[in-house]
Structures are given as C-alpha cells and as structure tokens.
Ligand code: GLY
C-alpha cells in the first residue's frame with residue numbers, strides 16, 4: 001500500500017519512489033540519484049574546479065488566452081532524467097564534485113493559488129525526493145552564491161529530430177556567475193542513450209502495460225463496427241486504470257483500411273474517427289507513458305480476426321523484416337546497416353510476392369525501400385519516444401544518403417543498454433508509388449499491374465521495444481505477432497501465453 005508522505009498526494013511511497021499504488025510499478029528515486037552520479041562522474045573528468053550543473057524544469061503551458069493549462073503537465077525530459085521531479089516551475093542543480101543535489105521550487109504565496117492549487121512546502125519536496133537542499137526559486141542566487149560553484153553548466157542544444165532548442169536555464173542574477181553552455185548537452189544526451197538497469201525495468205513495465213492494452217483492443221475490435229477512437233479509448237483506459245499511466249507517449253495512431261498508410265494518423269485533422277468495417281485492416285501504434293518513461297508498440301491485424309490472402313502477404317513480408325532486424329541487433333552493428341537489412345528483407349519478400357522484380361540489394365542501394373517504408377527502421381526510446389542522442393557532434397556520421405537513410409533518427413553503432421523501437425513497415429502510398437513509377441531507375445523494379453492491385457490497401461507496421469544486451473537484444477513487447485498467433489488471440493485463445 002502507498003504510504004502517504006503528504007496529505008496532498010498519494011503517488012509517493014514512504015520508501016522513496018514514484019508510484020501510483022496498487023499493482024503499478026514503483027520507480028525508485030534511486031534511479032535519478034544514479035543518473036546524477038553518472039553525470040557528475042563524467043563531468044568531473046572533463047571540467048576543472050567545482051562546476052555545478054543547472055537545469056530548468058518545465059513550466060505549465062497556458063491554454064491560449066485562458067487561465068487553464070494544457071492537460072496534463074509533463075516534465076521536461078532532461079530535468080526528469082536528473083531529478084525525477086514531476087512538478088512544474090522548478091530548477092535543479094548538481095554539485096559535480098560532492099554529487100549533492102539542490103532543488104528550487106516555486107514559492108506559492110498568492111492566496112488565490114493556494115486556494116486553487118494547494119500548497120507544497122520545502123519539507124514536502126525534501127521528503128518526497130530525498131533531496132536535502134530544497135529552496136525557493138527566488139533564493140537561487142543567494143543559495144548558489146553561498147555554494148561557491150566555479151562555473152554553472154547550463155544546457156544548450158538542439159534536438160536532432162525536431163530541430164528545436166532545449167530551454168537553457170535562466171534566473172534573475174545568473175549574470176553574476178560564470179556560465180558555460182557548451183559542455184552539458186552532449187554529455188547528458190549521450191548518457192541518456194545508455195539505460196541503467198533501473199531505467200530498463202521501467203521501460204519494460206510500460207511496454208508490458210502497452211502490450212496488454214493492445215491485446216485488449218485486438219479482441220475489442222473483433223468484427224468491426226467500432227470507431228477507431230473507441231479503440232484508442234480502450235487503450236488509454238487500460239494504461240491508466242491498470243497501469244497507472246496518466247499519459248501516453250504520443251498521440252495514439254488507430255488507423256483502419258486506407259488510413260493505415262498515413263504514418264502519423266490520429267492527429268487533429270484525422271482524429272481516429274473512422275468506423276472500422278469488419279473487413280478492414282487495422283494498424284494501431286500506441287504507447288503508454290509512466291512518469292515520463294515511454295513505450296511504443298505497433299500491431300497490425302484484420303478486424304475480422306482472419307487475414308485475407310493479400311493482408312497475410314504484406315503482413316508476413318513486414319514480419320520477416322521485423323524478425324531479421326531483431327536477430328541482427330547486437331553490440332557493434334551499425335543502425336544504418338539494420339535499416340538497410342530491414343529494407344532488403346522487405347523488398348525481397350515483395351519480389352517473392354511478385355510485386356517487384358530484380359535484386360533487393362540493388363533496389364535498396366537506389367532507395368526503393370523508402371517508397372514502401374518512408375521512415376527509418378526505428379529510434380531510441382526513453383523519457384522521450386524519439387529519445388535524444390541520435391546525432392551528437394561526437395558521434396558521426398550525420399544523416400546521410402541515399403533516400404531512406406536520410407530519415408534515420410540515428411546512425412550510431414548499437415551498444416549494450418540502448419533501448420530502441422524497431423518498426424519495419426510496408427505502405428502503399430499513391431504519391432510515392434506514382435513517383436517511383438515515373439522514375440527511370442526505380443520503375444524498372446516495379447511490376448505495375450501488381451502494384452495497382454494494392455493501391456488503397458493501406459499499410460502494415462510492426463513496432464517492438466527492444467533493449468540491446470551484451471550479445472544480442474531482448475524484446476519487451478508481448479503481443480501476438482505471427483498470423484496464426486494473431487488469429488488465435490482474436491479467437492479468444494492463448495490467454496496465458498503473453499503474461
Ligand atoms: N510510434 C510513433 C512514432 O514513432 O512517432
């Protein structure tokens with residue numbers, strides 16, 4: 001049972017964890033203390049003196065001009081990684097030499113705020129987060145001055161997926177300190193790539209909850225006559241009600257029929273609002289988020305519970321790519337080569353299926369893979385679903401050619417403790433097929449009549465969460481994957497198989 005550390009919140013047990021109670025997972029605060037120690041150790045080797053790391057946590061975003069905020073506040077990921085603090089408006093510092101952590105929280109003195117939001121004292125935060133040095137944000141200058149840092153290391157960098165900058169810490173009085181923003185980003189982003197045992201156990205949990213949600217939805221949708229958003233709702237309910245996951249890692253993609261060929265379906269213009277017919281193919285790509293730790297699982301199956309010949313053909317082609325990719329994932333292998341392998345296996349299957357003709361290696365070298373799978377083979381996963389560290393200046397090469405490789409979110413060499421999504425896919429997207437048919441090089445591999453048959457088919461994507469181990473990889477995803485297993489599951493069998 002959760003023992004309450006304060007009268008206002010039940011999510012913290014007495015033994016120092018982030019926890020939603022019941023059978024949900026206890027995330028030990030030690031996880032974040034370990035991260036701070038890793039960071040301090042790394043920085044102490046490269047920065048002289050007595051440097052302090054200074055990070056600014058996330059702030060509530062107002063909902064346009066209103067006095068409401070976006071539901072629900074989600075902590076900034078670098079700050080979460082370092083401190084595990086879920087409240088908004090905070091700052092944190094780490095003394096690199098002693099390893100001591102400092103937390104700065106907003107001072108809530110306004111009566112209106114106290115009445116509407118409640119009040120948290122310094123002692124509340126100190127007890128919850130096992131951090132002795134907790135002060136108000138308006139005391140930062142004084143507290144940091146008294147601590148005598150030789151330099152404040154702040155976070156300046158650009159996310160290689162979005163191209164957006166991180167929010168560098170600023171506070172009134174910072175100009176009185178020596179500040180260096182050139183070191184921290186690369187170091188902390190690189191540390192975030194390699195997950196500790198504690199982090200891996202949370203990512204495993206959130207993937208198991210997501211897998212359970214998918215399995216539930218597969219049975220729920222059987223026979224069709226459900227709206228896509230009803231499937232989304234079943235998933236959200238499972239993840240929150242059973243798993244304690246108040247948020248999802250990204251907007252749920254619940255696509256059916258032609259919509260399965262829209263890669264990021266589910267956004268505001270296409271809000272999972274189609275009625276699923278009994279003969280539709282479904283592609284559901286959904287992942288829960290537990291205290292910021294993200295999962296991403298993608299399942300593809302027929303609403304009828306029984307694959308048609310064409311659905312089976314394309315599904316098994318993607319599954320062959322998924323199996324080959326998983327088998328190849330181990331330390332020392334280049335992610336670019338994994339992507340190329342996935343493309344080659346898929347294209348080889350499409351040759352066997354008589355949609356293409358020629359040599360899959362030659363096809364891949366001219367970028368035909370990107371016509372059928374116009375995204376990379378996957379990405380890092382952690383506190384962000386597209387986790388950081390894919391391209392750091394210390395980690396060449398940059399995004400490259402040919403077509404397809406340029407979409408990769410990382411080109412790093414796989415190493416133990418990396419956690420990734422693998423997501424091979426095959427879509428029939430008119431605009432890309434038209435482009436390929438007009439292209440002198442690509443068109444010679446296509447069999448136009450066969451391609452024509454699959455226009456409007458949609459697409460298949462299979463998304464698994466894996467962790468790289470010493471000699472290979474483990475798969476945390478627990479959903480039926482083969483055609484036979486999917487059909488059995490949807491028929492109400494194999495209840496114990498995926499526990
Ligand atoms: N699976 C969602 C994404 O990678 O964007």
Ligand code: MN
Pocket residue numbers: 296378379421423463
């Ligand atoms: Mn993904």
